[in-house]
Amino acid sequence: MLSRVADNLYWMARSIERAENLARLMQASTELLLDSETLGSRYLNDYWDPILIATAMEEHFRELYPNGTAADVGPFVTLNEENPHSITMCLRDARESARTVRDQISDEMWTELNDLFLFITSRATNSLFQRAPQNVYDRIIQGSLLFHGITDATLARTEGWQFIQLGKYLERADKTSRFLDIRVHGGPDGTSLDSIQWTSILRSASAFGTYRIEVGGEPTAEGVIDLLVFSMDFPRSIRFCVREIDHLLHRISGSPAGTYCNTAEREAGRLLATLNFNGNGEILERGLHDYMDDVQKVLNTIGQSIFETYVLLPQDQLRLTFIPSSEQQQLRWQVLQQQQQQQ
Amino acid sequence: MLLDSYDTEDLFDEMFDGGREVRPHYQLLRERLDTMSREELDQKIKNLETLFIRQGITFTVYGDQRGTERVFPFDPIPRIIPADEWQIIEDGLVQRITALNLFLYDVYHERKILRDKVIPEEVVLSAAHYRPEFVDVDVPRDIYIHICGTDLIRDRDGSYLVLEDNGRCPSGVSYVLENRMAMKRVFPNLFGSAGVRSVDSYAADLLGTLQYIAPHAKPDPVCVLLTPGHYNSAYFEHSFLARQMGIEIVEGRDLIVVDGYVYMRTTRGLLQVDVIYRRIDDDFLDPKVFRKDSMLGVPGLVEAVQRGNVALANAIGTGVADDKVTYAYVEKMIKYYLDQDPILKQVPTFLAWDEKDRGYILDHLPELVVKAANESGGYGMLIGPKASKEEIEKFRQLIIANPRNYIAQPVVYFSRHPTLTDGTVEGRHVDLRPFVLSGERTHILPGGLTRVALKKGSIVVNSSQGGGSKDTWVLHPPRK
Numbered sequence: 001m002l003s004r005v006a007d008n009l010y011w012m013a014r015s016i017e018r019a020e021n022l023a024r025l026m027q028a029s030t031e032l033l034l035d036s037e038t039l040g041s042r043y044l045n046d047y048w049d050p051i052l053i054a055t056a057m058e059e060h061f062r063e064l065y066p067n068g069t070a071a072d073v074g075p076f077v078t079l080n081e082e083n084p085h086s087i088t089m090c091l092r093d094a095r096e097s098a099r100t101v102r103d104q105i106s107d108e109m110w111t112e113l114n115d116l117f118l119f120i121t122s123r124a125t126n127s128l129f130q131r132a133p134q135n136v137y138d139r140i141i142q143g144s145l146l147f148h149g150i151t152d153a154t155l156a157r158t159e160g161w162q163f164i165q166l167g168k169y170l171e172r173a174d175k176t177s178r179f180l181d182i183r184v185h186g187g188p189d190g191t192s193l194d195s196i197q198w199t200s201i202l203r204s205a206s207a208f209g210t211y212r213i214e215v216g217g218e219p220t221a222e223g224v225i226d227l228l229v230f231s232m233d234f235p236r237s238i239r240f241c242v243r244e245i246d247h248l249l250h251r252i253s254g255s256p257a258g259t260y261c262n263t264a265e266r267e268a269g270r271l272l273a274t275l276n277f278n279g280n281g282e283i284l285e286r287g288l289h290d291y292m293d294d295v296q297k298v299l300n301t302i303g304q305s306i307f308e309t310y311v312l313l314p315q316d317q318l319r320l321t322f323i324p325s326s327e328q329q330q331l332r333w334q335v336l337q338q339q340q341q342q343q
Numbered sequence: 344m345l346l347d348s349y350d351t352e353d354l355f356d357e358m359f360d361g362g363r364e365v366r367p368h369y370q371l372l373r374e375r376l377d378t379m380s381r382e383e384l385d386q387k388i389k390n391l392e393t394l395f396i397r398q399g400i401t402f403t404v405y406g407d408q409r410g411t412e413r414v415f416p417f418d419p420i421p422r423i424i425p426a427d428e429w430q431i432i433e434d435g436l437v438q439r440i441t442a443l444n445l446f447l448y449d450v451y452h453e454r455k456i457l458r459d460k461v462i463p464e465e466v467v468l469s470a471a472h473y474r475p476e477f478v479d480v481d482v483p484r485d486i487y488i489h490i491c492g493t494d495l496i497r498d499r500d501g502s503y504l505v506l507e508d509n510g511r512c513p514s515g516v517s518y519v520l521e522n523r524m525a526m527k528r529v530f531p532n533l534f535g536s537a538g539v540r541s542v543d544s545y546a547a548d549l550l551g552t553l554q555y556i557a558p559h560a561k562p563d564p565v566c567v568l569l570t571p572g573h574y575n576s577a578y579f580e581h582s583f584l585a586r587q588m589g590i591e592i593v594e595g596r597d598l599i600v601v602d603g604y605v606y607m608r609t610t611r612g613l614l615q616v617d618v619i620y621r622r623i624d625d626d627f628l629d630p631k632v633f634r635k636d637s638m639l640g641v642p643g644l645v646e647a648v649q650r651g652n653v654a655l656a657n658a659i660g661t662g663v664a665d666d667k668v669t670y671a672y673v674e675k676m677i678k679y680y681l682d683q684d685p686i687l688k689q690v691p692t693f694l695a696w697d698e699k700d701r702g703y704i705l706d707h708l709p710e711l712v713v714k715a716a717n718e719s720g721g722y723g724m725l726i727g728p729k730a731s732k733e734e735i736e737k738f739r740q741l742i743i744a745n746p747r748n749y750i751a752q753p754v755v756y757f758s759r760h761p762t763l764t765d766g767t768v769e770g771r772h773v774d775l776r777p778f779v780l781s782g783e784r785t786h787i788l789p790g791g792l793t794r795v796a797l798k799k800g801s802i803v804v805n806s807s808q809g810g811g812s813k814d815t816w817v818l819h820p821p822r823k
Contacts, residue, residue, distance in 0.1 A: 002597050003608045099399065100573045103586035107398070114399050159610060252610070310610045337627060337639050338574040343492065343509040343665075 005104055006163045007311040008097040012105075013167030015094035016113065019087045020144030021175035021204075022055065026077055026087075027137040028203035035196055048073040054178045057085050074133055079126060087140060091117050106154035109147060116143035162248050166306065169248070173241035174299050176228055179204040181292045195219050201228075205236050225280040225288070238295060239275040245302065246272050252310075264305035271298045344377050345384070345768050349761055355501050356770055357422055357760040368425040368818060375533050376420070384763070387529050388419060394528070400521050400579060415518055416811030418762050419530060422773060422793040423537075426820040429789065432495065432503055435687030436777060437785050438677060440491055443510065443664045444781060445680040447487035450663060451477050461679050462672045466696065469747055470669065471717045472511070472625065472662020476632060480649050482658045483556040489656040490549070490620075491779040492516070492792075495687070497758035504755065505689040506774065508673070510665040511657060512622050515792040515812075516778050517580035520545060520587075522814040523790070538819040540789040545778070546587035549620075552782030553588075556654040557617045564617035567591045567607065569598070571623050571639050576807070581622050595623070600643030605653045618654045625659050667716040667750045668694055690755050695746040704742065704751040708735045711751040713742070726802070728754060757802050760813070762795055772796045774804050775815065789817040 029051055048070055052058040057076070060083050065072045080086045095117040102110055119125055119139060129136045148168065155161050182204075183197050198219035202208040205228055214234070215223040231237035246257075246268040253261050260266040283291045351359050358369045365373045392414060395401070401412035424432075449456050450467055457464040467473060492513025494506040523542050527534065550566065557564030570581040572594050585592035597607050598616065606613035621628065627637040632645040647653045663669060671692040674685045693700040693711070704711060708727050715723030725738040742749045759770035777791035793813040794804035804810040 001610050002591055002593060003610055004594065004597050005591075006610050096573070099578070099582075102399075102582040103592050110399065111397050115397060118396065335574045337637065338572040343511055343513045 001159045003311045008101045009163045010167040012097035013164040014171040015090045017171040019090035023137040023140040025204045028200045032200035050182045054182045108150045169241040169244045177292045177295045222280045242272045262309045264302045355758045418813045421814040423816045429817045442677045470663045470666045474660035477660045483654045487658040492776045495775045508665045510661045514577040517583040526814045539816040548786040550588040552780045553618045555782040566618040567593045569621040595639045598641040603650045690752045693751045695749040713751045772802045790815040
């Protein structure tokens, strides 16, 4: 498979998974807010900050809305096209990636992704969002799940499929770790959260129903960590995702399980071993934030190593006689050349 | 009934003859259309558009900041060509492509036709797309134009005329295939027993053509489609064709030349490439040889081609054959190489390059259509009878400044075809672009792209300028 194609499939899956997770996070957070009306306005203003920090959008938000209030967060995270990390932009990226590899995915996958993109960019959706944001989030979540389901049902289990799954699980593990972190960011550990907040975290990871069945009772720190970090069976737990990543990496390279032939495989194997032998005790002792921070760093290293191993172009190709001065100029120039008239 | 108030306005109409009687090969269609109400038709068209948008069958409009994608407007009333007419077109196109390929071989080798002064040497050597780098370079099987899109129009008496040959990177074939798919899905009852020839074999024939030109007749060659990238207006077509043929679609940065061989970068390392169906202009193919600033090309590709290690379709340098000045000599080429009379006539052409012709052009600008020799997509064109005084003056200066770059033709009369407009059915001008594949043998896709100028009275059919398309039905010969 072409390296560029592998890269595009990986990012297509990551971007759509990211959009889905953002939508669920926004949905759960908005609902939690409705339960917390007694908390007072100071809390209200501080409420969204950790969410913006966890999703790496805080800086952009302050830039675009110097006097931003809680009411600006929803549109900013969801539809704003000047926010490169908004849900709309994630879906745009996913669709652009899919467009460049249309010959490699099934027609049904493309149609669903294209539909979702047309939905999110339509004027009707904009006004729907003013009235009923939850309906917009529902559609995004449904669209992403449908896309993954269609992928599952229509795509051959070849290398392309493996890169798609890699993108999906890496993004999902990263987001689950960030959701766990949101409410404790800055605090010493996670034990001070009340059950309403734990419920919100579970909802962000689509795990509330599973929690009731598998753990039961009011959500507690121990119970949530057991489910979202260590569960072997829940498909959004970090351990589940890392196990899939480890498996996929070995399928791609062909090296036997338990060995490694590149950094991605080594780091994934190591993280999986840690998760296999740790429990909620280690996390609460170390602090949830620090632990999750480490997990995110390893996930980043894995992503970077996948890129270096399978995608990165050797330097010689980049050596051009003509070198545009800035990245922006380069992009513009490339677009201009690509747009050469066809007969 | 939709067609009851239809007026041919005494122009050549595809569906109705001079006496306003429906032509026999349209009879069945007319009967079927008569059973459909306007509402039903509108509903079906809406379904069609949704289908196209959902599938992303779109082209990109340039000059628009957001790179807006549009659906290529589609008219649901099909154009029908009976078997005997098609036979003439097919014979004419085979004759023409044979002559053009012989001409290209000759120009890049012995230059007999120039030495015999059938075509002035300076016309060829001054063509913008003439490539001296390929003089005396052999290309596999001596074929230069493997894929050709020839634009045909119909004269006032209904005879087919060649308007231009597109022998570099002709586009549009994906719309032929998608239009047919859409028609079958939305208007299944129009087909019925009409006896329409299938267009399904195009991708297989194209792949066969590519495989045929593999260097050293290598069996099972690796073929790829080279695209400028997904910002290109025809990107949909590139990925559509690659998918249909089951070959990789690559960008310049996916390819690398090592020791005169071309490889693509895969997750498993480098894989040698034998044949490249390129949809990039010569100019951008290789920054080492052509435009130094090309970011789309592959450094070293030209050398790999010259050494015979990789084949390109179409070959480099075919632009000299579809130059609008060269066009004026194609009938002479056919006579010279094949000793035959041209089956398909072409439009009389005045060359600004020739002093006598230039005088005529400059004196008759308001009556003529002026075209730049190397432009496509309906750009760089003056339609005299519709132009303002300023536009005519602008072209006068352009022609005087650079006569080699301009030709002029009398206004030609495109035929018209009943076309759905807001609220009614009216005649609109159409042309026809059949697609010709030259490999082991010459394949002509039975059909081709019928482009229709949707604006009333307009004869510009290009998609970038308000054109749409129709499904084109070539009929099986009637059973004896």
